Amino acid sequence: MALTIGVPRETDSGEARVALIPDVADRLLATVDDLEVRVEEGAGHGAYHTDADYEAAGCAVVGRDEAFDADLVTKVAPPSDDEVERLGDGQVLIGFLSPLERPETARALAEQGVTTLAMELVPRISRAQKLDALSAMSSIGGYRAAILAAERLPKFFPLLTTAAGTVRPARVLVLGAGVAGLQAIATAKRLGAKVFGYDIREPTREEVESLGASFVELEVDIEADQDESGYAEQVEKEKQERQPELLKPHLADADVVISTALIPGKPAPLLINENAVAAMDPGSVIVDLAAPNGGNCALTETGEEIAGHDVQILGPTNLPAQMPVHASELYAKTVTAMIEEGLDDGTFAPDFEDQIFAESCLTRDGEVRNERVRGLLEPVEEDKA
Template sequence: MALRIGVPAETAVGERRVALVPEVVRRLVQQGMEVWVAKGAGTGAYFPDAAYADVGARMVSQEEAWGADVVVHVQPPSEEEIALMRSGSVLIGFLSPLDQPEVADRLARQGVVALAMELVPRISRAQKMDALSAMAAVAGYKAVLIAANLLPKFFPLLTTAAGTVRPASVLVLGAGVAGLQAIATARRLGARVSAYDIRDVVKEEVQSLGATFVELPFEVPDAQDVSGYAKALAEEKQRQQAQLLVPHIGRADVVISTAQVPGRRAPVLITEEAVAAMQPGSVIIDLAAPNGGNCVLTQPGETVIHNGVQIVGPLNLPAEMPVHASQMYARTLLAMIQEFATPEGFKPNFEDEIFRGVCLTYNGEVVNERVRALLAA
C-alpha cells in the first residue's frame, strides 16, 4: 500500500494557508504516494478542490485526512485533532514546541511521530526545508505594505509642481530574514531606510540592500548563537539598548520591529519614551507581537494609537498572503517528505542531523531536550 499523506483544513482563527498546494501534490503523486486532501482545505488560499482532484489528490473528509500515514499541517493541532491521529502516524508542521510544549506532550501520548518545522537546523543541506525563514520573508514584506498604507505620507521622494516631498524614514529593528525583506521592500517603495541589529555580522547584508546600519555605543559579546539567531541580552543591557535607540526611533516615520529570541519573550526595544519621541501619524509594525512585542505598548492582534502614533501588533501576516505563503510553505514540506519518506513508508533516521533536529516526539515520548525541560518545569 502506498504512503498516504493527509492535508487537513486549517481550523485556527484567521489561518488561510494550506499545507500543500496542487503543484506539490502533483509531484508527490508522480512519486507514487497517495495524497488525501480534506474538502475545502485550500479554499482560503484560493486553491479549489477541483485543482487538487485534477492533479490526482483524493478529496476526503477532515477526519480521514487526519487519519493518514503522514499528516502535514500549518498550525499546531488542537486536542480534538490530535485525537483523530493514529498511533505511529507522522505529523509535520509548525508545532510551537517552545511556546506550547503541552502540544508535544499530547502528541507523544497519542503515539505520533512529530516533526516541528520550527526546529529545522540552520545548515546548508536544510535550507530548502527552512519554513520559518520562508514565512518570515512574507511577514517582512507585508509589514512594510501595511505601514505604507497607514502612514499619512508618501514613502518615496517626489518632485512635483507643488514642491519637493521628502522621502519617509523607515527604521527596521532586527535584521534577520523578516528584517532584511522589510528593508528591501521599503527601499523599493522609495523610503530612506536604516536598520539596527545586535549582531554586527549582518551589517554588510543591511548595507548591501541600500540601508544605513545603526551602531550603538555599547558592547554585546556573543550576540549570535551557533544557529545564527540573536541571543537574549542581560536585563541591564536590554535597558541600555532601548535607551540608546530612543533618538533613532524618534526620527523615524515608520518602525518595523522584528527582533525575537526562540523560546523567550521578545526583547523590549521600543519604550514609551521612544514612542513619545515620534511624530503624530508615525507607524510601528511590531512583528514580535505574538511573543509579547518589541514595543511596551503593543497589544497582540490589535492596533493601538498612543499620542498619535499607530502601533500595530499583527499575529499572523503570512496568512494574509495565503497564495504565495502556501506555495513557499508547501515546498519546504515537500523537501522534508522527500528526505525521509518513500512510496513504501516514512523512514525515521536519528543518525541524520536534520531528523534529530526536527523530531519532537517519537515512540510515545518527547525526545527534544528543551521541550522536555519545559514540560518538567
C-alpha cells in the first residue's frame, strides 16, 4: 500500500510559505518507491509554485479533504482548530507547532490520536543539522530585518563620497548573536553600515567580530568579595538586570537597532526601555524580532509598525513568509530530511528511541510526550479537576 503525504494550503493570515515545493517533491518521489504526494489546490501559489508545477513533478493536485486524508501531513504554521479536527488516529503531522506558546493545541492533537513531530524541537546535534528548520527560518528573518531597516531608515547605509560631500555610514546595533542576529550583522555589513553586535554571552564575541562587527561589552561594577564561581554568577545576574540602562548610550548612538533576544515559551527580555528610545535620533529604526513574545523594546506592538519619540519601531511576527520562495525551499528540504530519516522499507516508521525523534515528538499514542509542554498543561488540568 502506497505511503501518502498531504500538503495542505496554509490559511494563516500572511503565511505565503508551503511545506513542500515541486523540486523537492520530485526528488522525494524519485527516491521513495510507492509514494503518493497530494498537494491541495493553490497550496504553492504564495511561494510562486503553480498547480501545474506540482503535477509536472508527479504530485496529485487535490481538494482540501484529500490533502488531509494522508498518512503523513506536512504543514508550515501550527494547525488551526479546524485542521486539528481534520486529523485523526494513526496520522502523522510534521511542521512548526509552537508547542510552548500553544500547548492546548498539543493536547488537542493528542486527543485526536495524531503523532506529531515539531520542527522547532529538533535537537541541536550534528547529524540533525539537515533537519534544522528553525535555524533556516531564523537566518531568513535576520536577513529580512536588515533589509527592512535599510528601507525604512531615511539615510544611506554605506559610506558615500560625492561631489556634494561625504555621507557617513549608518550605525547598526544588533542585539543578540544567535542565528538571526548573526545574519542581520552580516547583511548590514554587506550593505555598508558600521555594525555593532551585543550578546550577554561573552563567547559570542568571536562570532560577532568574525563578521566584521564590533562587539559591545557592558561593564558591570560589583563588589569582588566572592569566590570565582560566585563572582561570575553575580556578574551575570547584575548584567541581566542592568542591561537596559547599560545599553542606553549604545542605543542612542545607533541609527538602526535590530533586536533578536528571544527564549521560546518565555516573555522576551526587555533590552530597550522607553528612555533609550527617546534618546535615539529622530528617524532611527528599531526592528524587534522578539515581537511574537512581547518584544525586546518597551514600545513594540506585536505585528505593527509604530512611531515612538520619532523612532520607527517595527514588530514583525513572520519575516520568513515575506521571502516565501527561498523560505519554502529551505523548509521543504528540512521536512523532507525528517521524512527520509523516518522511512523504513517504504513506510514512515521512525525509531522513537532515536534522539532525533525522541526529542522532536510532541504527541504520540494519545499523549503529549514533551515533558516541558506537559508541565504547561498540568496546572490547567488540575484546575479542571
